[in-house]
Amino acid sequence: FPAWSPNGRQIAYVSDRAGDDDIWVMDADGNNARALTDNRNPDTVPVWSPNGQQIAFVSIRSGNWEVYVMDADGRSVRNVSDHPAEDFMPSWSPDSRRLVFHSDRDGSFALYIIDRETGAIQRLTRDAVGDLAPSWSPNGLQIAFQSNRDGDFEIYVMNADGSNPRNLSRNEHDDVNANWSPDSHQLTFFFNDTATTEIYTMNADGSNQRRLTNNSANDFNPTWSLDGQRIWFGSNRERDLNRNGVDDTTDYGYTNDTGYEDVWSMATDGSDLRNITSAPGDDYNPAFRPN
Numbered sequence: 001f002p003a004w005s006p007n008g009r010q011i012a013y014v015s016d017r018a019g020d021d022d023i024w025v026m027d028a029d030g031n032n033a034r035a036l037t038d039n040r041n042p043d044t045v046p047v048w049s050p051n052g053q054q055i056a057f058v059s060i061r062s063g064n065w066e067v068y069v070m071d072a073d074g075r076s077v078r079n080v081s082d083h084p085a086e087d088f089m090p091s092w093s094p095d096s097r098r099l100v101f102h103s104d105r106d107g108s109f110a111l112y113i114i115d116r117e118t119g120a121i122q123r124l125t126r127d128a129v130g131d132l133a134p135s136w137s138p139n140g141l142q143i144a145f146q147s148n149r150d151g152d153f154e155i156y157v158m159n160a161d162g163s164n165p166r167n168l169s170r171n172e173h174d175d176v177n178a179n180w181s182p183d184s185h186q187l188t189f190f191f192n193d194t195a196t197t198e199i200y201t202m203n204a205d206g207s208n209q210r211r212l213t214n215n216s217a218n219d220f221n222p223t224w225s226l227d228g229q230r231i232w233f234g235s236n237r238e239r240d241l242n243r244n245g246v247d248d249t250t251d252y253g254y255t256n257d258t259g260y261e262d263v264w265s266m267a268t269d270g271s272d273l274r275n276i277t278s279a280p281g282d283d284y285n286p287a288f289r290p291n
Helices: none
Strands: 007-015 022-027 043-048 054-059 066-071 087-092 098-103 110-115 121-123 131-136 142-147 154-159 174-180 186-192 197-203 219-224 230-235 262-267 283-290
Touching: 007 043, 022 043, 043 087, 054 087, 066 087, 066 098, 098 131, 110 131, 131 174, 142 174, 154 174, 154 186, 174 219, 186 219, 197 219, 197 230
Parallel strands: 087 131, 262 283
Antiparallel strands: 007 022, 007 283, 043 054, 054 066, 087 098, 098 110, 110 121, 131 142, 142 154, 174 186, 186 197, 219 230, 230 262
């Protein structure tokens, strides 16, 4: 997930260019890249708080996946989920007070909300399957997530209190990792079939599903720019197996997962593709900083 800063000036993302997965930031034009974390265990999935002051991410540094929060400059890292189960994929509420994430702390993967001020945790979903990867709408009214409660993984939305869940994507293959447009009117997600992963958009009610990418590589983890005019994503479409003398050997579990992963962007109709990063190592999961 590319993660834009709320002021649109910075992007947080994941890179292994220093040897392992860490959280990095760069300016919106791709320059001035620097690491915020430096840990021998993976740090991934950065998400800016809407007020631009903090970044949530997940790490296995304590022995299992936990949700962490740090200041926007990388300082004051703290474990906020703090449970022996697997806690993953945080998303902020619009007021920057709460985080929704998925966890198997009660047996099966479900969605939970933690209040950052009180520490109180509320379970939102109770289906005996897998509810994963929540994304809180910018208007605060809905949460999108992926679930296999109907067989394969589909994109669902529900009210922010967990009520009225409904299947939006309704596809025979897996649809995963939904993210909201800034106006809460659309969702982008990626489709994982037996050949490649491709990026789609649809309206918030599931209508007008459109395929934006179509190539033999993997395009994944899309997110919107703050002005809603572009979509940023990870891709291995360059098929570069060796960059500056460094071999790519990372396997992310996708079909055709060969070559370095880079951060790319495109217009919301799939045109005007731009390669943002090209350093040795894999760069992905971009996130913009709000302000």
